[in-house]
Amino acid sequence: MNHKTIKNPLFMVFTIYIFYYLLHILEYFVLRTDQTWVGEAIIHKLLGIIIMAIIACKLRISKNEIGFKNGKHLLYILLGLAFGLGVFFIAYGAEFLLSLNNGNFKSFELYVSAYAIDSNIGNRTELIFFLICIIGNVVNVIMEEGNFRGLFLRILETKYSFLKSTVISAILFGFWHVAGPIRNYVDGRQSLKGMIITSLFMLVVSALVGLKFTMLTKITGSLYMSMSDHFVNNTIVNILHVVTNTGADELMTVRVSIAQTVSFLLVLIWYFMWSRQNATYNEKQTGYRESCSYN
Known part of the structure; x- marks a missing residue:
């Protein structure tokens, strides 16, 4: 596709990001939609999808180039769901064993809550709240994966390497x-020290998760596996809870850390194997073309 020329892709991405962040801050600090019965900060995510589509249209970047490709999308969605559930099975299992070893484990419970890195708040068991949670997280992954692993990368790669x-x-x-x-x-609700520590934790973990999602997008050639894995990451901690004699989700940080570490390492190994296989294939193709040219 004949893209519109982008003179300064980094500045463009940063400008779009700042605009998104202002919407993010507005909803988090003013509207606080996630603290209402909705339970999700969904307004700026919906706006982010609309803005993404408008910008892509203006830059003549197709939905396929962003990563919303037809073809094996159902397969990659199922693979992403299975992968996400698999690593969280390990994480929940580790949390269960830790709680059991401490003589503190009570039960696993299904209810919808508002997610926080140190705990989960709320206890909603009505079907409508499960549906809202699912819909909200679908919107979330479309917006975040579509922009961070789709639009932003396409803009940046007009000047920078894939790695940069x-x-x-x-x-x-x-x-x-x-x-x-x-x-x-x-x-x-949190001290200054606690805020700094939690912010650094979220910054590092989210950046590594972002790297993982980008590798999945590169390997599969579309956003669907990263979106479905992202969906599991966000949804399962909102609906499946470890209840102990002293509370619920007290080892949330441990659970998330285990899940994301295992997930990142597995995708990193897969990415290196895929890169090596891809490089070998390209070398063979180059050798074949050179041979045909010589003959």
């Missing part, structure tokens, strides 16, 4: 997730 573009996108994705801890501090 990936690192820039991952850093932006990391900072995207520090608004929550900052709000907790502003609301008096």
Whole structure:
């Protein structure tokens, strides 16, 4: 496709990101939709999808180039769901064993809550709240994957290498997730020290998760596996809870850390294997063409 010329892709991406972040802050600190019965900060995500589509249209970037490709999308969605559920099975299992060893485990429970890195808040068991949670997280992954692993990368790669573009996108994705801890501090729910530690944790973990999602997108050639894995990451901690004699989800940080570490390492190994296989194939193709040219 004949793209519109982008003179300064980094400035363009940063400008779009700042605009998204202003919407993000508005909803988190003013509207606070996630603290209402909706339970999700969904307004800026919907706007982000609309804005993404408008910008892509203006730059003449197709939905296929962003990563919303037809073809094996159902397969990759199922693979992403299976992969996400698999690593969280390991993480929940580890949390269960830790709680059991401490003589503190009570039960696993299904209910919808508002997610926080140190705990989960709320206890909603009506079907409507499960549906809202699912819909909200679908909107979330379309917006975040479509922009961070789709639009932003396509813009950045007009000037920078895939590696540089990936690192820039991952850093932006990391900072995207520090608004929550900052709000907790502003609301008096967290100390300054706690806010700093949690923000750094979220920054590093989210950046690494962003790298993982980008590798999945590169390997599969579309956004669908990263979107479905992202969906599991966000949804399962909102609906499946580890209840102990002293509370619920007390080892949330441990669970998330185990899941994301295992997930990142597996995708990293897969990416290196895929890169090596791809490089070998390209070498063979080059050798074949040179041989045909010589003959």
